[in-house]
Amino acid sequence: MKQAPSRIVPLLIERIWGRSDLSESGWIDTARTLASQPIGEAWLTDVRCRLENGEALGAMMKRCDHGQPVPPLLAKLLFTAAPLSVQVHPTDAAARAAGTFASGKDEAWHVLETAPEASVWIGLRQRVTRGTLRAAAEDGSVLALLRQHAVRLGETILIPAGTVHAIGAGVVLLEVQDPVDITYRLYDYGRLRPLQLEAALAVADLGPSRAVVDPAPGTAVSRRTLARAKRFVLERCEVAAGFTLKPDGSRYHILVALAAGATLDGEPLPPAAAVFVPATGRAARVAGEPGSAVALLHSGPGPSPCLLAGRAARPSRQADWPPA
Numbered sequence: 001m002k003q004a005p006s007r008i009v010p011l012l013i014e015r016i017w018g019r020s021d022l023s024e025s026g027w028i029d030t031a032r033t034l035a036s037q038p039i040g041e042a043w044l045t046d047v048r049c050r051l052e053n054g055e056a057l058g059a060m061m062k063r064c065d066h067g068q069p070v071p072p073l074l075a076k077l078l079f080t081a082a083p084l085s086v087q088v089h090p091t092d093a094a095a096r097a098a099g100t101f102a103s104g105k106d107e108a109w110h111v112l113e114t115a116p117e118a119s120v121w122i123g124l125r126q127r128v129t130r131g132t133l134r135a136a137a138e139d140g141s142v143l144a145l146l147r148q149h150a151v152r153l154g155e156t157i158l159i160p161a162g163t164v165h166a167i168g169a170g171v172v173l174l175e176v177q178d179p180v181d182i183t184y185r186l187y188d189y190g191r192l193r194p195l196q197l198e199a200a201l202a203v204a205d206l207g208p209s210r211a212v213v214d215p216a217p218g219t220a221v222s223r224r225t226l227a228r229a230k231r232f233v234l235e236r237c238e239v240a241a242g243f244t245l246k247p248d249g250s251r252y253h254i255l256v257a258l259a260a261g262a263t264l265d266g267e268p269l270p271p272a273a274a275v276f277v278p279a280t281g282r283a284a285r286v287a288g289e290p291g292s293a294v295a296l297l298h299s300g301p302g303p304s305p306c307l308l309a310g311r312a313a314r315p316s317r318q319a320d321w322p323p324a
Helices: 055-066 091-096 130-139 196-201
Strands: 006-009 011-019 039-043 074-079 087-088 107-114 119-124 146-148 158-160 166-167 169-176 183-189 212-214 224-228 232-238 243-245 253-257 263-265 267-269 275-277 284-288 293-298
Touching: 011 119, 087 196, 107 224, 107 232, 119 158, 130 183, 158 224, 166 293, 212 224
Parallel strands: none
Antiparallel strands: 006 275, 011 039, 039 074, 074 169, 087 166, 087 183, 107 158, 107 169, 119 146, 119 166, 158 212, 224 232, 232 293, 243 284, 253 275, 253 293, 263 267, 263 284
């Protein structure tokens, strides 16, 4: 018998820049928060995540999807009450040279909530020398070298590996990335955490920013590819008309509710609820109220061929890396 889609219990990660009010935010189940601890991340696809039936996600993947024990992408929710460090992730070439990582790390951010003045910094404004970047990291002026972007609800930002970047306070993001948990910090606002300045300088892209900002899709767009990297795709699907996700064995999918009002096989999906659909699993029917939408995450290389619906089955334009 084919495996039914399964709700994922997020793995909550304490961060110094996280929020302590998530029990009131509507994004995380109150019963699963850690009292008074600042939660910065909720991991949705780590092998340590549990499904609602108690089974580990990694164990189900190994059992259902051709023995694959590790998800090809990592999805997280980020909750920021303070700014994250100025940081960078290695490219594929740097990862190969180091010999310790399977790949570099591209990532994409989809904005779920934002304070009025919230910003992110997404790459260098113009080409700089390694010495200039080092000096700015050491004297705390590094943000002045970066492209500041005022965050807008519903937009998506694709961050290629090697991009020096920072996330400010006051946002909730759905982050999709390669499953490589490696970050090099250049600057951390004087917080007593280690920096990896030499490693960061070695992998940083010193040219002008190559980040791609994709505006929030209009309500007339029922399906849209928001970001496409080398090893993952992030799509957004309106649910009012309904669609069926019918796995064909080529890839597994993660569904994430982006707002209230979506249902899975007739059962409500609260905001930020994540669902694992095995590559060889049972079909899932997604529907809901007008204006509700879900994110569809998978390994690509293009839009998923597994959606069966009328107009929702045709993807709209997309943000690509590298650019098409």
